[in-house]
Amino acid sequence: MAQNVPYHTNVHLTFPPSMSGTPVVCNLTRLFDLDFSISTAQISPRQEGFMTLELLGPQDACVRAVAYLRERGIQVSPVAQRIWHDEDRCMQCGECTALCPSSALSINRETRRLDFNKEKCTVCTRCIRICPVGALHLDAQDDSLLTS
Numbered sequence: 001m002a003q004n005v006p007y008h009t010n011v012h013l014t015f016p017p018s019m020s021g022t023p024v025v026c027n028l029t030r031l032f033d034l035d036f037s038i039s040t041a042q043i044s045p046r047q048e049g050f051m052t053l054e055l056l057g058p059q060d061a062c063v064r065a066v067a068y069l070r071e072r073g074i075q076v077s078p079v080a081q082r083i084w085h086d087e088d089r090c091m092q093c094g095e096c097t098a099l100c101p102s103s104a105l106s107i108n109r110e111t112r113r114l115d116f117n118k119e120k121c122t123v124c125t126r127c128i129r130i131c132p133v134g135a136l137h138l139d140a141q142d143d144s145l146l147t148s
């Protein structure tokens, strides 16, 4: 059970287009008295937003803040979740690169093979859904506090 103890965690947020421009992240400070630090933020051509941020504050406030975000349709994933690329299974079709909003996936022009830049990945999981051979997987998460 969550307690009122100091806590910090890194999370990926995926905002639906309907949330574009709303100050929901600023509300984490106003409503929950949390500090936060944004590492990456991007908006896709379809107006979906992707953000990685660190939350700092009492543990119970972090849990309530995550619930607040999810209630507004924002997908919250612990950064502990990572995409894993199975190079043996991948057939280098490039389909996943077209959907990747952060350009973490690309076809190397010289090798004609898929490059996966883990640092750019926001764990939006789109690539998992499009891959025809199941070569992209979500690693097990280890932040049970934020598991929905």
Ligand code: SF4
Pocket (backbone or CB within 6 Å): 083, 099, 100, 101, 102, 103, 104, 105, 120, 121, 122, 123, 124, 125, 126, 127, 128
């Ligand atoms: S989960 Fe896949 S599609 Fe999403 S950012 Fe990461 S590599 Fe790109």
Ligand code: SF4
Pocket (backbone or CB within 6 Å): 089, 090, 091, 092, 093, 094, 095, 096, 097, 114, 130, 131, 132, 133, 134, 135, 136
């Ligand atoms: S969609 Fe799957 S098989 Fe195609 S390049 Fe991406 S990971 Fe490889």
